[in-house]
Amino acid sequence: MAATALPDADLILKAVESMPDDEYERLLCRAAALRRNEQRPAAERESELLARIGEGLRLEIAAQLKALREKMEHGELSKSEDETRAHLVAEIETHVAQRLCWLGELAGLRGQTVDEVAAALGLAPVPWD
Numbered sequence: 001m002a003a004t005a006l007p008d009a010d011l012i013l014k015a016v017e018s019m020p021d022d023e024y025e026r027l028l029c030r031a032a033a034l035r036r037n038e039q040r041p042a043a044e045r046e047s048e049l050l051a052r053i054g055e056g057l058r059l060e061i062a063a064q065l066k067a068l069r070e071k072m073e074h075g076e077l078s079k080s081e082d083e084t085r086a087h088l089v090a091e092i093e094t095h096v097a098q099r100l101c102w103l104g105e106l107a108g109l110r111g112q113t114v115d116e117v118a119a120a121l122g123l124a125p126v127p128w129d
Helices: 009-017 021-035 042-054 059-073 079-110 114-120
Strands: none
Touching (some): 021 079, 059 079, 079 114
16 A cells, blocks of 8 residues: 655645634644544543533532622621632632533534534533622
8 A cells, every 4th residue: 555645734734824713623623533542432432521511510519609709799708708719719610611621522523613512512601600
């Protein structure tokens, strides 16, 4: 079997520079998926990702943060409560970032953009405050 000549990296970069944003994002997702060395079949990983994405934020975290914010608005928040509030905000931000990573991985498996996957799953930004 004859070796296939690979395109020059400069030609690839020139093509990437001229891509529309949505096509560029799709390319990045697919390239990242190619680089991942997944041991499990894609369908199994996709099911796992869908379950994790659907988990959402624990309700007690949102309720606790809401109560602390109300106290803060009324000037009744102690230093300890403010530290708890900051910790909860950090936990929520970590959860949101992890969920975005899972969406990105799912998008890569599907050869779609994150926006396309989010729309297909009916996901929209939800205020947590």
